[in-house]
Amino acid sequence: MSPAESRLECPLLPGLTLRNPLMTASGTYGAGLEGDQFGDVARLGALVTKTVTPHPRAGNPPPRIHETSGGMLNSIGLENPGVDAFLENDLARALELGPPIFLNVAGESHEEFASVVERVQGSGAAALEVNLSCPNVQGGALPFATDAKACEKLIADLVGISELPLFVKLTPNVTRITEIAQAAEAGGAQGLTLINTLLGLAVDWRRREARIGLGMAGYSGPAIKPVALRCIYQVRLVTQLPILGVGGVSSAEDVLEFLVAGASAVQMGTASFRNPLAALQVLEDLEDLLREDGSTVRGITGTMRLPGQAGTM
Ligand code: SIN
Numbered sequence: 001m002s003p004a005e006s007r008l009e010c011p012l013l014p015g016l017t018l019r020n021p022l023m024t025a026s027g028t029y030g031a032g033l034e035g036d037q038f039g040d041v042a043r044l045g046a047l048v049t050k051t052v053t054p055h056p057r058a059g060n061p062p063p064r065i066h067e068t069s070g071g072m073l074n075s076i077g078l079e080n081p082g083v084d085a086f087l088e089n090d091l092a093r094a095l096e097l098g099p100p101i102f103l104n105v106a107g108e109s110h111e112e113f114a115s116v117v118e119r120v121q122g123s124g125a126a127a128l129e130v131n132l133s134c135p136n137v138q139g140g141a142l143p144f145a146t147d148a149k150a151c152e153k154l155i156a157d158l159v160g161i162s163e164l165p166l167f168v169k170l171t172p173n174v175t176r177i178t179e180i181a182q183a184a185e186a187g188g189a190q191g192l193t194l195i196n197t198l199l200g201l202a203v204d205w206r207r208r209e210a211r212i213g214l215g216m217a218g219y220s221g222p223a224i225k226p227v228a229l230r231c232i233y234q235v236r237l238v239t240q241l242p243i244l245g246v247g248g249v250s251s252a253e254d255v256l257e258f259l260v261a262g263a264s265a266v267q268m269g270t271a272s273f274r275n276p277l278a279a280l281q282v283l284e285d286l287e288d289l290l291r292e293d294g295s296t297v298r299g300i301t302g303t304m305r306l307p308g309q310a311g312t313m
Contacts, residue, residue, distance in 0.1 A: 025269030071221020155187030236262025
C-alpha cells in the first residue's frame with residue numbers, strides 16, 4: 001500500500017475498511033450510477049443509496065425542494081421503486097461501480113423495517129444504513145428516532161434478522177441525541193450516521209403559503225454543519241460506535257473537522273447537487289491536508305477535546 005493510500009485508509013468495523021473516508025449521503029447521489037457519468041466514483045470510500053422501502057412509494061406532492069441561503073429544504077417523502085425493483089435494477093449495477101455499498105432502508109412501521117431488512121440480506125451490500133429519521137414521512141411522527149425505547153426495540157429486532165452490519169441514521173430534532181444513540185447501541189447497532197436533516201420551513205409571504213408542498217421539510221447544507229459537529233462530538237463522548245458524519249460538508253477542511261470531532265468517515269450530500277464531482281475533488285484536497293499535517297484518517301478521528309470534556313447533555 002502506498003503512503004497516500006495508507007494515510008486515507010478508514011477502518012470502520014472488523015471486515016469493513018474503506019479505502020478512504022469519503023462517502024456519498026443517502027438521497028443525494030442515487031445509487032452512484034449518474035455520478036459515474038461525470039467522474040470516477042470508484043475512487044470514493046463508499047456509496048450510500050437512496051432509501052428503499054418494502055413497497056414502491058410515489059413520494060410527497062410538489063414542490064419538494066427549495067433552495068435557501070446556506071442550504072436547501074427537501075420533502076421527497078422517500079420516493080423509491082420499492083426494494084424488489086431496486087435490488088434488481090439499481091443495486092446490481094451499483095455493485096459493479098466498485099466502492100462498498102451502504103444500502104439505506106426504511107419503513108413506516110416496525111414490520112416494514114423488519115421486512116425490508118430481511119429482503120436485502122445477501123444482496124451484496126456491505127452494510128445497511130437504517131433510516132429512522134426521515135422528517136417527511138408521517139410528518140416526522142414515527143417514534144424510532146425520537147423515543148429511546150422504541151429505537152432500542154426496533155434495532156434489537158433488526159439486528160436479530162440481519163447478517164449485515166447496521167448503521168443507524170439519527171435525527172438532530174430531539175432534545176438529547178445522546179440518549180437515542182445509546183439506545184441504538186444497546187439494541188446492537190454496529191454504527192451510527194449523524195445527522196439527518198433539521199426540520200425547517202420556508203414561507204412565501206406574498207402568497208401566504210409554505211414553499212414546500214407539505215409545508216415543513218428537511219433542511220440540509222452548510223448552515224447545519226455546526227449542529228452536525230455538535231451532535232457527533234456529544235455522541236462520541238457516550239458511545240464507542242463508529243460514526244458516519246454528515247451535514248453541510250463541502251470541503252476537505254470540513255471533512256477533517258468532522259473526523260476530529262469524532263466521525264470515522266464522512267458523507268457528502270447537498271454539495272453534490274451543485275457539483276456531482278464535489279466528493280472526488282474533496283478527496284484530492286484531503287490527501288494533501290493530511291500529508292501536510294503528518295496525520296492519518298485513523299489517527300485523527302475523535303482527537304478534539306473541549307475543556308473539562310464539556311458537551312455531554
Ligand atoms: C425524503 O425522502 O423525504 C428525505 C429522506 C430523509 O431525510 O431521510
